[in-house]
Every structure is written in C-alpha cells, then in structure tokens.
Amino acid sequence: MELALLASASDKANQPLAKALTGSGSAERILTAKSGAEARRLLLDQEVSLLVINAPLPDEFGHELALTAAHTTSAGVLLLVKEEICEAAADKVEPDGVLVLPKPLNRALFYQSLRFLRAARSRMAGLQDENRKLQRKIEEIKTVDRAKCILIECCGMTEPEAHAFIEKSAMDKRITKLAAAKEVLDGGAPSPA
Structure with a gap:
C-alpha cells in the first residue's frame, strides 16, 4: 500500500x-x-x-x-x-x-488489521485484472461475431465460412482475429460471389 x-x-x-x-x-x-x-x-x-x-x-x-x-x-x-x-x-x-x-x-490488532486489508486489496487487484482480461475477451468475441454477421449478410457466407474467412485473413496478413474482424467491419469484406 x-x-x-x-x-x-x-x-x-x-x-x-x-x-x-x-x-x-x-x-x-x-x-x-x-x-x-x-x-x-x-x-x-x-x-x-x-x-x-x-x-x-x-x-x-x-x-x-x-x-x-x-x-x-x-x-x-x-x-x-x-x-x-x-x-x-x-x-x-x-x-x-x-x-x-x-x-x-490495540497496536497488535491495528497492525494485523492493516496486514489483512493489504492482503484483501492484493487479492481484489488480482480479481480486477482477471475481470479486465475477460472483458477484453468478451469484446473481442463480440467484434468477431459482428464481422461474421456482416459476411453472412453481404457475402452470403455460412457461419463456418465467415469464421474461416476471418481466421484465414488474420493468418495471411499476420494480424490477430480481432484486427481482421475490424477490417471487415471497416468495409474490408469481400464482394458477394
């Protein structure tokens, strides 16, 4: 602290x-x-x-x-x-x-209470970090799902095809799936076949 x-x-x-x-x-x-x-x-x-x-x-x-x-x-x-x-x-x-x-x-009780609060705060900080990671993951999943919906709507792809398209695009460009999904959302979807 x-x-x-x-x-x-x-x-x-x-x-x-x-x-x-x-x-x-x-x-x-x-x-x-x-x-x-x-x-x-x-x-x-x-x-x-x-x-x-x-x-x-x-x-x-x-x-x-x-x-x-x-x-x-x-x-x-x-x-x-x-x-x-x-x-x-x-x-x-x-x-x-x-x-x-x-x-x-009581000095001993006061010090013990301070140690307890420090331990509780440390544990809470760990849980908050984990929560932030999970929130980022949820946002990533939502973004990828929105990109899949666009590919399904505008390009007539099935869900597995849209998923594969995003993954392949990410691998080909050496970017994350999130970045590939954002490209689709920003207008980088292929033309309908």
Whole structure:
C-alpha cells in the first residue's frame, strides 16, 4: 500500500496514527483530511490504497464516508470507533467490506488489521485484472461475431465460412482475429460471389 488517507478531526490522534501507518509499511505517503467532505475530495483526486477514518468527523460520523469509499474505490477501509459502539458500527459497514476497530487502539490488532486489508486489496487487484482480461475477451468475441454477421449478410457466407474467412485473413496478413474482424467491419469484406 503506497498512499493512505487518514480522515480525523483530531490533530492529537493524527500523529500517532500516521506513525503507525508508516511504521507498519502500510503507507509510504499519508494524506490527512479533517472532515468527511475533505476526504471525499481527496478520494476523487488521488488513488489511495488505504483509508483510515477516526470517527467521529466534524461533518458526519464517518460510516457514510467508509461506505462511499468501499463502493467507489479499491482502497482498504478501516473505521475506528469508540468501543461502546463498535458492534453497532460493524453491523452497519462490515457487510460492505469495511473493517471496524475499537478505540483505544490495540497496536497488535491495528497492525494485523492493516496486514489483512493489504492482503484483501492484493487479492481484489488480482480479481480486477482477471475481470479486465475477460472483458477484453468478451469484446473481442463480440467484434468477431459482428464481422461474421456482416459476411453472412453481404457475402452470403455460412457461419463456418465467415469464421474461416476471418481466421484465414488474420493468418495471411499476420494480424490477430480481432484486427481482421475490424477490417471487415471497416468495409474490408469481400464482394458477394
């Protein structure tokens, strides 16, 4: 985790939290926000890998910010609340992937939570990469299928003939099937026989 955002109204708490974040290796740089609104602006401008919210904030409690970040970013989100309300806060935000810790903080539990968030974020990044690859593959299949439809409509080919035409065109020109399909879509279809 490289960039962390610490949302806390208390200057007194910021320094030890920032020191713990850098000391644990969870963040190389730390941005600080004194309110939920300021934290939201920073989340829009910067891609942070970790958001730590020291609740309550002056303009909101903090669970709203935690839920917003959990739904709109890939950052690990940690909400720090008073021990008396820890269970209630956890019931509200943990189903959305926000980790809740009671204050005062237990250092070992805090570090363990940071490691857990790092591991979860790493796993999520792997899943997002896989998802992007699958999305590209789906788009490639759609493009090839559209090109086949054009060949079937304008050239009277059957589906296997259209498929073979695109594959042969790709091999002959030493390009991908996607590039060959795009050529067909751009008007490179053979004249009807």
